Amino acid sequence: MDFSLADEQRMVQEMARDFAEKEIAPYVEEDEENHYYRREILTKMGELGLLGWSIPEEYGGNGMGWLEAVTALYEISKVHTSWRLSVSGNCWGPALTINEWGTEEQKQKYIPGLVSGKHVGSFAMTEADTGSDVAGMKTFAEDKGDHFLVNGSKMWISGGHTCDVGLLYVVTEKGAGAKGLSCLIVDYNHTPGVTRIPILKKVGMWPAPTSELVFENAVIPKENLLGPVNKGFPICMWMLNNTRMGCAIGAAALSAACLEGAVQYAQERTQFGRQIGQYQMIQQQIAEMKLEDEAAKYLVYHAAWLKEKKLPSQQATSLAKLFSCNAAVHAANVAMKLYGSYGYSTEYPCGRWLRDAKQFETLEGTSNIHMQIIAKIELGYQPNR
Incomplete structure (x- = not known):
């Protein structure tokens, strides 16, 4: 499996990164402080096709699949992981599930509004x-x-x-x-x-x-x-196998944000006349964060590749979600310690990283549930759908 980006995927990545930097980043701290949801951001995501992954073009989909979705959502989630919920809430939740299980009338009535961002799902x-x-x-x-x-x-x-x-x-x-x-x-x-x-x-x-x-x-x-x-239970399980990808991507991206922040701070902060990044213990922490960050990213891409090929992906999705969750929590915790007293200050993003990372341990299946899924499939107690 080659996860290097094709030219079109690179364009998607750059578009999503540019969108996140211009439309989301300027409001992160303000919206955090005010607990404010900007619906206009979701509308703009829809206008750019960022809500139409794996949806047929006849219903407003963007003509692209899981690998492009991972590439785009990763960039958005690195800036603010709260906004990865829009893809699950609109696309991989209702829109994709209606496309799989709905009547033609239901597809035409509901999917276009969800993928265009006209409707919130x-x-x-x-x-x-x-x-x-x-x-x-x-x-x-x-x-x-x-x-x-x-x-x-x-x-x-x-x-x-x-x-x-x-x-x-x-x-x-x-x-x-x-x-x-x-x-x-x-x-x-x-x-x-x-x-x-x-x-x-x-x-x-x-x-x-x-x-x-x-x-x-x-x-x-x-x-x-x-x-x-x-027949709602199998529909629900089918849907969760898709929406859990949003959790995995968001957690992996949050891990990356923590790593980038920690590296930057370790190069700027000096103690005893040296950058703290020159000290061996700090280097060990950075290395551990990098190891987990890379592993999380590849697990996410592997699960997306399986979905793209329409191969069984339930175990891979749970692996990606569980590991990325653990990586995000660990990276956020290490980043806060590495920043020292400033990590505890709201002037820096460490508190937000840690608060947001912890929700991945319960969202759309607790860590215990994902361990069960992984183990039961491996033991042959349940099929890998």
Whole structure:
């Protein structure tokens, strides 16, 4: 496998880097301080085709696949990892899943708005008592003939109170576990009975909106059922195998940002008349960060290559997500120590790096869940999809 960039991929990389530096970087600290989500950035991402990866051009896709997506999203996430959520929330969550499982009418109705950035997307699985145990969710959709009547709640939903369109995973047959779940497409701007509550008390990812969703006799038309009834669990697992790539890319890019910052600071800071980078212990820390950063990047590209070839990629995706997560947390921790007292100051990005890195340990499958996936596939207890 040769992961060197072709000319077109290099152009994508440069375009994404230029976008991140001009449209995201100037507002990072301001938006962090104010916990502010700039919807106009997502709109601009859509206009540049940064939300249309692996989506057919007939529905507004950009004609490019997973490898180009990794190249672009990596550059965006290095500047501010909060914005990698837009690709998962719009493209690899609802748009790609609707493209795989939806009717032609659903594809034409929902995908173009998501990939153009006209609409903000989301997907909702997690509940207050069900995180890793997706099949244990309680939100119930009662079949009323021409519509579903939905009651229940979802927690920790990225983009939940800012989105226009989202996928909602619900119970449609009580007591059936994973065999009783279904997926619904929700038009949040035209669905009475939905209360969306921002979750403001978070450790990190402050400019990325997170929400609680409450459904009280919410009416979802029957034509908004995605795929067959009671087949929501395999749809959800298929979707997660895609959206988890966004986590892996974001974590790998955050690791790279920490490394770049640490190297720059080690060359600028002097102690006892020498750059601190000249001291052996600092060099060891930099070497460890570089080792993990390179490994994370190659694991991400390998998983993307498998997806591009339509080969089984579940284990590779979990490997990339788990290792990149660990690399990001370690790199952020080392960077904060290397910066010394300045690392603890909000004048430098170390605090943001560490806060944002920690969320990767729970997002879209905890580290324990990904260890289980990797081990069970390796042991032959479950297939590598």
